[in-house]
Amino acid sequence: MSTTPLFAPATVLLVFASDAQPSGLRLALETVGMEVVETGDEQQAREVIHQAPPTAVLTDLALPGGDGLGVLSAAKAADGTLPVIVATEPGNVLDAVSAMKGGALDCVVKPLDVGQLVSLVERAVGAYREVAEVLPFTTAAGADVPGIVGRDPRLATVLRGLGRAAATDATVLLQGESGTGKELFARALHLLSPRADGPFVAINCAAIPENLLESELFGHEKGAFTGAVARKLGKFEVADGGTLFLDEIGDLPGALQAKILRAVELRSFERVGGTQSITVDVRQVAATNRELRARVAAGLFREDLFFRLSVFPIQIPPLRDRMTDVPLLARFFLVKVCADLGRPLVSLSLAAEDHLMSYAWPGNVRELQNCIERAVIMCEGAELRPADLSLDTGAVERPAADPWDAIDLSGSLADASRRALGEVERRKVVAALQDAGSHTGRAADALQISHRALVVKMQEHGIQT
Numbered sequence: 001m002s003t004t005p006l007f008a009p010a011t012v013l014l015v016f017a018s019d020a021q022p023s024g025l026r027l028a029l030e031t032v033g034m035e036v037v038e039t040g041d042e043q044q045a046r047e048v049i050h051q052a053p054p055t056a057v058l059t060d061l062a063l064p065g066g067d068g069l070g071v072l073s074a075a076k077a078a079d080g081t082l083p084v085i086v087a088t089e090p091g092n093v094l095d096a097v098s099a100m101k102g103g104a105l106d107c108v109v110k111p112l113d114v115g116q117l118v119s120l121v122e123r124a125v126g127a128y129r130e131v132a133e134v135l136p137f138t139t140a141a142g143a144d145v146p147g148i149v150g151r152d153p154r155l156a157t158v159l160r161g162l163g164r165a166a167a168t169d170a171t172v173l174l175q176g177e178s179g180t181g182k183e184l185f186a187r188a189l190h191l192l193s194p195r196a197d198g199p200f201v202a203i204n205c206a207a208i209p210e211n212l213l214e215s216e217l218f219g220h221e222k223g224a225f226t227g228a229v230a231r232k233l234g235k236f237e238v239a240d241g242g243t244l245f246l247d248e249i250g251d252l253p254g255a256l257q258a259k260i261l262r263a264v265e266l267r268s269f270e271r272v273g274g275t276q277s278i279t280v281d282v283r284q285v286a287a288t289n290r291e292l293r294a295r296v297a298a299g300l301f302r303e304d305l306f307f308r309l310s311v312f313p314i315q316i317p318p319l320r321d322r323m324t325d326v327p328l329l330a331r332f333f334l335v336k337v338c339a340d341l342g343r344p345l346v347s348l349s350l351a352a353e354d355h356l357m358s359y360a361w362p363g364n365v366r367e368l369q370n371c372i373e374r375a376v377i378m379c380e381g382a383e384l385r386p387a388d389l390s391l392d393t394g395a396v397e398r399p400a401a402d403p404w405d406a407i408d409l410s411g412s413l414a415d416a417s418r419r420a421l422g423e424v425e426r427r428k429v430v431a432a433l434q435d436a437g438s439h440t441g442r443a444a445d446a447l448q449i450s451h452r453a454l455v456v457k458m459q460e461h462g463i464q465t
């Protein structure tokens with residue numbers, strides 16, 4: 001733990017019943033330069049948050065005469081970006097899920113470890129300040145969209161765009177690699193829009209055989225073709241009053257592109273085998289993982305349809321370009337998977353977190369979700385370890401990005417240097433411990449420092465073996 005605060009002192013609000021607060025926590029936080037406010041009461045915590053908003057909140061979920069979830073919702077109502085860490089009993093999975101859904105940054109499982117808590121709070125304060133400095137966004141701007149986890153500034157920019165687009169009826173084109181969250185964002189867009197009470201109808205243009213796609217989109221009249229035994233409404237009609245999500249639009253066959261263009265432009269069409277023109281009130285959102293512009297250049301996608309769809313283009317960055325979101329997403333999925341499997345909560349060790357950070361995630365968020373699911377099933381203890389993750393970090397090289405881009409250069413020269421050096425030191429220690437199979441003596445030898453110096457460094461960086 002660094003003994004010099006990087007910024008003006010952060011204030012941490014601790015909400016624990018007097019006998020539940022880990023002993024030494026207050027002192028440990030003060031030692032790293034934080035100011036601490038304590039209360040054991042939900043109502044008092046609400047008042048503190050209202051009157052003198054802290055920089056971070058650490059609350060027990062179980063409070064006498066109250067509830068940590070109440071503290072969380074008060075904090076989120078005051079400032080949607082305020083980091084809140086909740087502490088829970090291993091068996092209390094349902095409340096932990098509610099806390100993560102309610103926007104908690106992290107959920108720690110008892111028994112609590114003071115060193116780990118301090119490093120979590122330090123990270124939370126650092127991330128919060130970064131976000132607050134770079135992006136003075138508010139919840140109203142759509143940054144805290146329910147169900148979408150992530151604090152990376154690039155993602156926040158996307159979410160702000162999503163919030164703005166939601167207020168209009170403009171056609172939105174979501175582009176991003178597979179697994180980046182296009183469908184999730186399309187649903188969020190609908191929920192944020194004035195059409196939220198209307199239907200959200202999705203159609204996957206790549207999954208439906210070409211000869212059935214037209215009838216799926218526009219419906220058909222009875223007898224329109226063999227097998228058309230009754231009139232059927234198409235997705236455009238079913239989505240009337242709501243949002244139509246045209247997924248994998250890049251794979252739309254050429255013949256249908258002209259028909260879709262007309263329907264998108266005029267919001268009217270005919271059912272297959274019908275003559276009557278049907279007009280609908282539908283907001284369209286399209287998505288693709290293909291380079292649509294390149295398909296236009298190659299003559300595979302109509303340029304006029306491309307322009308018509310991309311009135312409001314949104315590019316979702318791949319996960320490797322927003323690696324700071326990896327631990328947040330991993331913890332979110334951990335809690336969710338444990339709840340789905342009905343097993344006690346498993347926490348993420350710092351070594352496992354580093355392991356996740358060293359992988360390029362070609363399958364993006366979906367791959368991370370699957371990895372955590374698999375790891376929880378493999379994991380036998382209360383903590384996920386690197387081995388549980390079965391990640392082939394050697395096989396997939398991270399695409400050559402400029403490593404200097406990842407370094408936070410904000411603040412004074414001294415601040416930036418201290419942060420960068422601190423991170424190099426932490427990574428070096430974690431790597432040495434991993435190589436030494438957590439044997440501190442061997443790790444100290446490899447680092448060419450004394451065993452005592454290693455223990456101090458591990459304490460400073462909140463590293464556990």
Ligand SMILES: Nc1ncnc2c1ncn2[C@@H]1O[C@H](COP(=O)(O)OP(=O)(O)OP(=O)(O)O)[C@@H](O)[C@H]1O
Nearest residue numbers: 147148149150178179180181182183184289365366
């Ligand atoms: N930021 C996020 N927060 C929480 N969950 C996310 C986030 N992004 C993606 N997910 C989850 O990851 C999974 C994949 O997302 P989604 O299906 O929306 O991706 P996609 O871009 O449509 O992928 P594909 O191109 O393969 O269809 C889903 O389970 C989704 O809920």
Ligand SMILES: [Mg+2]
Nearest residue numbers: 179182183247
């Ligand atoms: Mg999808």
